[in-house]
Amino acid sequence: MTRSGSAEAQFIRAVPRRGASVPLTLDGQAIMATEGESVLAALLSQRGFLRRLEFGGEPRAGFCLMGACQDCWVWTETGGRLRACTTPVAAGMALSTATPALRP
Amino acid sequence: MADIVIIGDGPAGMNAAAVVHAHGHRPILITESRQAGGQGYRRPSPGLELDMPSLMGSEAGKYLALHARFEAIRSAIDYRQNTLVWNIENRTLHLLRDGVASTQSFDALILATGAMDRIAPVPGWTLPGVFTLGGAQVALKDQGCFIGRRVAFVGSSPLLALAAQQYRKLGADVVVIADTTPLLDKVAALPSLANSPRTLLRGLAYLGGAWRAGVPVLNGVTALAIEGDDHVIAITLKDSGNRDRRFACDAVALGYGLKPETQLAELAGATLVYDETFRLWLPRTDAYGRAGPGLYLAGDGAAIGGADAAEASGALAAHAALADLGFAEPGATMLGLRRRVGRLRAFQQGLARAFAWPVAQIGALADSVTLCRCENVSVGDVRRAMDQELGPVEINRVKAMTRCGMGRCQGRVCGPSLQEIVAGHAGIAGAAAGRLRVQAPVKPIALAAADAIS
Amino acid sequence: MSRLTVDVAIIGGGLIGAWSAYFLARRDKRVVIIEKGVVGAQSSGTNFGNLRLQGRFPGQYPLSLRSQALWEQLEDLIGDRCEFEQTGHLYLSFDQKEREKIEAYAAVSETYGLTIDHLEPSDLRRRWPWLSERVVAATFSARDATANPRLVTPAVARAAKGLGVTVIEHCRVTEIGSGGGAFTVKTDTGTEIDCGQVINAAGAWALAIAEQFGETAPLFPAGPPQFVTEPYPYFIEPSIQAVDGSVIFRQIPRGNIILAGYPRTAADPVANRAPVPAAKTLSAMQSLAKVVPALANCHVIRVWSGIEGYLPDMVPVIGPSRTTPGLFHAFGFCGHGFQIGPGVGLCLSEMIVDGETATPLEPFSIARFENPVETDEKFRREFDSEPAPDRSAS
Numbered sequence: 001m002t003r004s005g006s007a008e009a010q011f012i013r014a015v016p017r018r019g020a021s022v023p024l025t026l027d028g029q030a031i032m033a034t035e036g037e038s039v040l041a042a043l044l045s046q047r048g049f050l051r052r053l054e055f056g057g058e059p060r061a062g063f064c065l066m067g068a069c070q071d072c073w074v075w076t077e078t079g080g081r082l083r084a085c086t087t088p089v090a091a092g093m094a095l096s097t098a099t100p101a102l103r104p
Numbered sequence: 105m106a107d108i109v110i111i112g113d114g115p116a117g118m119n120a121a122a123v124v125h126a127h128g129h130r131p132i133l134i135t136e137s138r139q140a141g142g143q144g145y146r147r148p149s150p151g152l153e154l155d156m157p158s159l160m161g162s163e164a165g166k167y168l169a170l171h172a173r174f175e176a177i178r179s180a181i182d183y184r185q186n187t188l189v190w191n192i193e194n195r196t197l198h199l200l201r202d203g204v205a206s207t208q209s210f211d212a213l214i215l216a217t218g219a220m221d222r223i224a225p226v227p228g229w230t231l232p233g234v235f236t237l238g239g240a241q242v243a244l245k246d247q248g249c250f251i252g253r254r255v256a257f258v259g260s261s262p263l264l265a266l267a268a269q270q271y272r273k274l275g276a277d278v279v280v281i282a283d284t285t286p287l288l289d290k291v292a293a294l295p296s297l298a299n300s301p302r303t304l305l306r307g308l309a310y311l312g313g314a315w316r317a318g319v320p321v322l323n324g325v326t327a328l329a330i331e332g333d334d335h336v337i338a339i340t341l342k343d344s345g346n347r348d349r350r351f352a353c354d355a356v357a358l359g360y361g362l363k364p365e366t367q368l369a370e371l372a373g374a375t376l377v378y379d380e381t382f383r384l385w386l387p388r389t390d391a392y393g394r395a396g397p398g399l400y401l402a403g404d405g406a407a408i409g410g411a412d413a414a415e416a417s418g419a420l421a422a423h424a425a426l427a428d429l430g431f432a433e434p435g436a437t438m439l440g441l442r443r444r445v446g447r448l449r450a451f452q453q454g455l456a457r458a459f460a461w462p463v464a465q466i467g468a469l470a471d472s473v474t475l476c477r478c479e480n481v482s483v484g485d486v487r488r489a490m491d492q493e494l495g496p497v498e499i500n501r502v503k504a505m506t507r508c509g510m511g512r513c514q515g516r517v518c519g520p521s522l523q524e525i526v527a528g529h530a531g532i533a534g535a536a537a538g539r540l541r542v543q544a545p546v547k548p549i550a551l552a553a554a555d556a557i558s
Numbered sequence: 559m560s561r562l563t564v565d566v567a568i569i570g571g572g573l574i575g576a577w578s579a580y581f582l583a584r585r586d587k588r589v590v591i592i593e594k595g596v597v598g599a600q601s602s603g604t605n606f607g608n609l610r611l612q613g614r615f616p617g618q619y620p621l622s623l624r625s626q627a628l629w630e631q632l633e634d635l636i637g638d639r640c641e642f643e644q645t646g647h648l649y650l651s652f653d654q655k656e657r658e659k660i661e662a663y664a665a666v667s668e669t670y671g672l673t674i675d676h677l678e679p680s681d682l683r684r685r686w687p688w689l690s691e692r693v694v695a696a697t698f699s700a701r702d703a704t705a706n707p708r709l710v711t712p713a714v715a716r717a718a719k720g721l722g723v724t725v726i727e728h729c730r731v732t733e734i735g736s737g738g739g740a741f742t743v744k745t746d747t748g749t750e751i752d753c754g755q756v757i758n759a760a761g762a763w764a765l766a767i768a769e770q771f772g773e774t775a776p777l778f779p780a781g782p783p784q785f786v787t788e789p790y791p792y793f794i795e796p797s798i799q800a801v802d803g804s805v806i807f808r809q810i811p812r813g814n815i816i817l818a819g820y821p822r823t824a825a826d827p828v829a830n831r832a833p834v835p836a837a838k839t840l841s842a843m844q845s846l847a848k849v850v851p852a853l854a855n856c857h858v859i860r861v862w863s864g865i866e867g868y869l870p871d872m873v874p875v876i877g878p879s880r881t882t883p884g885l886f887h888a889f890g891f892c893g894h895g896f897q898i899g900p901g902v903g904l905c906l907s908e909m910i911v912d913g914e915t916a917t918p919l920e921p922f923s924i925a926r927f928e929n930p931v932e933t934d935e936k937f938r939r940e941f942d943s944e945p946a947p948d949r950s951a952s
Contacts, residue, residue: 004334005232005334006232006334006335008335010232010233010251010252010335010354010355011243011247011249011250011251011252012249012250012252012253012276013248013249013250014244014248014249014250014274014275014276015152015153015154015244015248015274016153016248017151017152017153017248018151018152018153019150019151034151035150035151036149036150036151036152037149037247038149038246038247040247041243041247041249044249045249048232048233048334048335049232049334049335050232053230053480054789054812054813055479055480055789055812056480058230058334059232059334059335060230060232061232061233062235062239063234063235063236063239063477063517064220064221064235064236064238064239064517065235065236065238065239065240065242065243065246066143066220066236066238066239066242067136067137067547068220068365068513068516068517069220069236069477069513069516069517070478070511070512070513070547070548071477071478071512071513071517078855079852079855080550080855081550081788081855081857085239085242086136086137086138088138088149099791190836191836191839193833193835193836196836198836205840492712492716493716493719493720494596494597494712494715494716494719494725494727495712496596498596501596501599504599504603504708505708505709505712510860511788511859512788512857512859514859514860543834543860543861543862544834544836544839544861545839545858545859545860545861548788548857548858548859549843549857549858550854550855550856550857550858551787551843551844551846551847551853551854551855551856551857551858552847552854552855553840553843554839554840554841554843554844554847555844555847555854557840
């Protein structure tokens with residue numbers, strides 16, 4: 001069963017954050033994050049999941065949030081993989097929920 | 105000059121570094137993190153307007169003092185953040201930082217690798233919106249975010265009430281605090297908890313606050329299911345009166361106490377021994393933290409003890425290492441620390457009984473429940489493999505047959521539950537099920553790292 | 559103490575032992591397998607899983623081809639596919655000298671009827687565009703295959719058990735008495751087995767048994783370092799090997815890429831340990847990224863090794879004992895026993911039941927170690943330094 005993944009934000013900001021705006025793209029769409037945010041917090045503040053399980057396609061949004069469970073990774077458009085909970089956002093990051101084409 | 109290397113910058117590693125520095129040495133402190141403090145005393149990420157002392161409440165003084173001590177030595181030590189240690193062999197650490205591999209030898213190694221939440225699966229636990237209890241706290245402290253608008257805190261842990269209190273304090277809607285251990289078992293564990301009445305009272309105060317605020321606080325529950333299709337919509341429980349309860353929510357924080365991160369200790373040569381109280385394999389150390397020649401363990405990565413024990417055991421391990429290297433005389437400080445660590449860890453034994461790992465509930469999980477979230481292996485996949493003719497009864501063989509514990513996290517998350525499923529299904533003791541053996545790399549490393557060796 | 563009477567006792571519950579038991583049981587022999595641990599846990603369960611036909615020792619082709627025919631019927635034979643995938647094997651060369659080598663391998667393969675595609679860089683770019691442009695030529699054999707070694711041996715042993723074979727795990731052979739054309743196998747659990755024939759399929763632990771019967775072979779243990787990546791989108795269908803030995807890899811349809819590389823590492827069969835040095839992990843990763851640059855961001859998640867028995871001529875011992883009628887050896891598979899496993903089991907069953915097998919097995923006789931044997935070039939290439947035979951392996 002392939003579940004679609006929620007478009008609604010999973011994370012709710014509890015405490016304000018100061019910092020420069022950091023432009024990213026997700027699936028080709030421009031999104032804004034704030035300096036200091038993790039990739040995970042930035043994405044889950046805007047949507048309900050990070051990636052799809054390789055086996056069956058169900059949406060996943062991370063689990064331990066401390067770099068141990070390896071569940072929260074996201075693709076970059078160049079075929080890289082970032083551990084979203086421990087990676088701070090950086091300007092120009094191009095992220096993808098779809099599997100990038102690896103064959104040249 | 106000897107290389108004294110400390111891995112981990114939580115309270116244990118920070119204090120170990122302070123002690124080594126105070127003796128006139130420059131320790132190398134290696135950590136994967138970007139903010140010192142470990143999980144419990146983590147500093148907020150830059151730019152977050154979070155009033156940590158207020159959030160930390162009664163622990164604010166310790167939090168501030170630890171970070172102040174560390175700030176004072178920070179520039180005088182060799183502090184390497186954002187650095188993964190992926191293997192240890194022959195007194196050499198194999199490191200990875202920003203995709204570049206390197207090595208670091210050591211004369212003494214103090215491992216302060218901390219712990220993560222121990223998790224018992226429940227139907228629906230892989231849905232977006234279900235996070236570990238520790239993760240729920242990290243989201244708040246590190247990122248200033250709640251894991252959802254309406255949060256259920258479920259598991260068995262004194263930290264359920266603490267985290268719920270922190271969430272409520274900042275305005276989150278806590279829909280239930282549900283603990284799987286019956287109230288009577290908690291009462292029975294009281295005598296051993298009375299050794300540390302301050303901690304006990306603090307826990308009771310959090311629960312009292314939740315109760316006064318109208319948050320349902322349940323004991324002796326069985327988690328039935330987390331409902332939802334592509335995100336959490338509710339959790340259902342059976343309460344201690346055997347009634348079905350349903351709580352609408354969009355997030356669940358799940359935690360059954362902590363499990364030490366022992367992978368590096370094992371690679372460095374520590375022996376792991378099954379602990380019947382915690383039902384976990386824990387590294388063997390002497391009372392000072394020695395786990396082998398030149399190898400010292402401190403903090404929750406050695407034995408679950410909480411932040412106070414971590415601070416003390418970090419200092420203790422550093423004193424032991426300095427003494428063993430001939431840089432210091434063992435003295436009264438060491439003896440005092442040893443007694444303090446012993447007392448604090450004994451308290452955790454009581455906590456492990458008051459907040460029990462739900463062995464029977466895990467054994468009763470339906471076949472359809474996901475056990476290994478990396479490799480998508482169900483409880484039934486494991487039981488069916490074991491039921492085969494010549495089926496495995498040892499956990500590493502079960503892993504070989506089913507891929508349970510073989511994925512990116514290398515059994516960190518599913519390991520303790522897999523152990524119970526195997527032991528329960530084979531009708532053998534927890535220890536007899538064996539222990540998932542660690543293999544390097546302790547975390548995934550990209551092929552490109554091998555091309556970028558510094 | 560229990561006592562058991564069978565026709566054949568097989569020492570070692572690895573792939574060879576399990577297939578031998580299976581085929582003997584099909585010929586109505588009463589068989590027991592005695593395994594010191596659990597079935598399929600040593601090299602049978604930890605190897606790379608290659609069912610490679612290209613580049614084998616020439617004298618082995620009749621056996622290899624017969625074995626491949628059995629692999630191709632795996633599901634019919636044992637009721638389980640064990641992730642068998644017949645997606646071919648590709649040999650890569652990076653310079654003229656290597657090209658000559660794979661062409662020489664191909665010539666041998668073709669002599670035995672194997673179809674080999676001889677591929678130029680333009681062919682490679684069309685068929686596998688993600689391969690490095692450093693490859694100057696390659697040979698491809700479509701009949702080569704792979705299977706999951708963790709699953710195969712237990713599955714074969716289960717099928718054997720279904721045919722009436724007795725499998726005794728956690729039982730170590732302590733002594734084998736012989737006389738009057740019969741054997742008594744004694745074990746550390748007290749079980750004694752009376753039998754007419756014994757198969758010594760004890761892998762890296764087989765030498766001690768051979769020596770009880772006055773035979774020897776320069777067997778020593780080693781471990782093939784192996785690595786596996788996270789699941790990645792599936793695109794590498796064939797099993798691929800750089801002929802320089804730097805890397806051999808395959809991807810399984812669920813996504814993980816399994817890789818291995820020479821040289822092999824030291825292993826300790828007494829402590830039952832075969833650690834993988836960090837430097838070998840890095841060099842295997844580097845080699846793979848050179849052959850498939852698109853994998854640079856793919857992560858290795860686990861390494862492992864197992865304990866295999868090696869002989870200096872890189873040829874296994876298969877066949878009857880020279881000193882003791884009724885005793886058969888099958889050990890020292892030098893890291894390539896997986897592919898020939900079913901064939902070896904079938905041939906041993908024929909030797910025991912019919913007194914002979916149509917498959918030529920002379921090159922594998924233990925008799926060759928009665929005189930000094932030449933160390934094979936492969937052997938020198940596949941190890942860090944020439945290891946001495948390990949006599950502590952008991």
